[in-house]
Amino acid sequence: MALRERPGRRSRLRVPLALATLATMLAAGAAVLAPTTAAAAVPEKDWLHVQGNKVLDEAGNQVWMTGVNWFGFNASERVFHGLWSGNITTITKGMADRGMNIVRVPISTQLLLEWKNGQTVAAPNVNTYANPELAGKNNLQIFDYWLQLCEQFGLKVMLDVHSAEADNSGHIYPVWWKGTITTEQFYQAWEWVTARYKNNDTIVAMDIKNEPHGTPNSPPRAKWDNSTDQDNFKYACQTAGNRILAINPNVLILCEGIEVYPRPGETWNSPNTDPDLTPNYFYNWWGGNLRGARDYPVNLGANQDQLMYSPHDYGPLVYEQPWFQGTFDKASLTNDVWRPNWFYLHEDNISPLLIGEWGGRLGQDARQDKWMTALRDLIAENKLHHTFWVLNPNSGDTGGLLLDDWATWDTAKLNLLKPALWQHQNKFVSLDHQVRLGGASSSTGYNLADVYGGGGGTGDTIAPSAPSSLRTTGVTSSSVSLAWNAATDNVGVTAYEVYRAGTKVATVSGLTYTDTGLAASTAYQYTVRARDAAGNVSAASSAVTGTTSGGGGGGGGCTATLLVTGSWQGGMQGEVTVTNTSTSSSVGWAVVLNIPSTLTISNLWNGVRSGSTVTNAPHNGALAPSGKASFGFVANGTGTITVTSCALAVP
8 A cells, every 4th residue: 555654674564363363264265354453464565575486575475466568658648548538447447356456557768757857748648528537637647646546446556668768669679778868867767766656555566678679680689698788688677676776675676588698609799690590599579588597697686585587478479489380389388488588487486477468369360379378377377477468459469458449348368367367265366455456345356464364374274275187297217207287275376296205306386397317117106285375285186106117218418308298089299308417518419219100200390300219400409518408299199109218419
């Protein structure tokens, strides 16, 4: 809530005995969960901070930011789009009622500098017949009025510098300075807006710059390294973040990725390709390449627990990326695109992720729908934070959650999005401790006090259900791959614990795990338990036994692990991941498969097959030590394909 003073930074609050009744109500699933005693026990302010790959409130409870973008303040109109038709109060409450608990608001450096200098738009593009509450207000006053609406309806806000100039196409320019707007002015604009709203915990996050990008052939371009060069976005995001946090140490700082990153052995001075047409850079979506964060993490010093990384990702209707060619699915997207570019930050417990933009049109392209569903599932299974692109129907390549009248909601998109919105006992959850999502009288929303009861998450005593359908999906001579179906929980499952013969061997966020370093020709028994944010652990799943094969899968400087990603009567789909286990970089690899005569490989990608041997494709043979590559295949018939051996080719 805004305009309340805090007793101290990130204070941890004890739960008084008076809340015992509340805890009992929560455990019983009571419908009314906010007695007056709870308000004094929960944190007074709603600032957030980071711990590992989780985002926590001031009492240490895990939260999930699930929201949407609304653009216009970044554009030449300098005010939300749609107010020429729709009503600002109706639209804002509509977002909250439908489960969005945070709104990412694109702005421009130019707009912030204008506001800083007292320049406002006195008569913005607003229909005051549709918006009588905005009559006589300039664009800054409209923004402040909207913040009050967000507070009223339990919504939080993230500011995003979308472009240097106030331009509808400003985001196309690759860097954070342009023309008369310098990098120093970019920093000063952030400092001004931070100072103006430093006591207002409706604004909880700052996305430093939207989609820095560019390629080696088209300067200026954004790079990511440990330098202080003007075009180093890691340094720019770090500098802006530290200057913001010097004013308000409680806001979250979000750093997006870039577009390209040098492959091993290359530098930022390398040409785009070598003479043999070998690419020297890894490419991804604008803002979606966070490979550099592994080597050169952003350093916010004493405020490191305010840092999040924020990639963007889109489908084939926005651009035909190489990974959409041929057959793809969630597994191939995870292994080939999401994990190496940004998902590793979550999986390795380095940082939370907030996918700042994802979305698109539905029902026009089966591949587009497949991509959006796959990413939605990754978000929901791993509780990744996100803001869907976009509310606006006038987004040309994606459409919006609202239709062209700015009043009717796209039901199909809402249905797709709903599983990735934070829900508790069939109601949506606010990031506010006092205000329910949708407002005080909401019948569709809860606040954080309703969910946690105040202080350390002690209100949640309900354990998740046991994971179901635990199964083996592949074996080698030294590994067993497992998969299971998601457990359910009244708040949300945060992790799964994998047990081998009763001993915990791993804690993972997803629904798969590969146990490695095993003995050949040996049977291993596994179970899995689910854990929620409050530490409640489920009963064990049914046990499954995996038996390693007699040999192969390694021994030539690499291991090859087969994961069955799909099976049906008369066929299967698999993925083989090759890992360089040597201390030298490779120039190629070869995997020998055991293909029974009852199976025929009908399609194979990211590799070249000759009989039972698969060698690397031109783009994925170079593996640094511990580096990974993968290939996939579809086989028709009966039986199971296994890995026989793996070998590296080194210089």
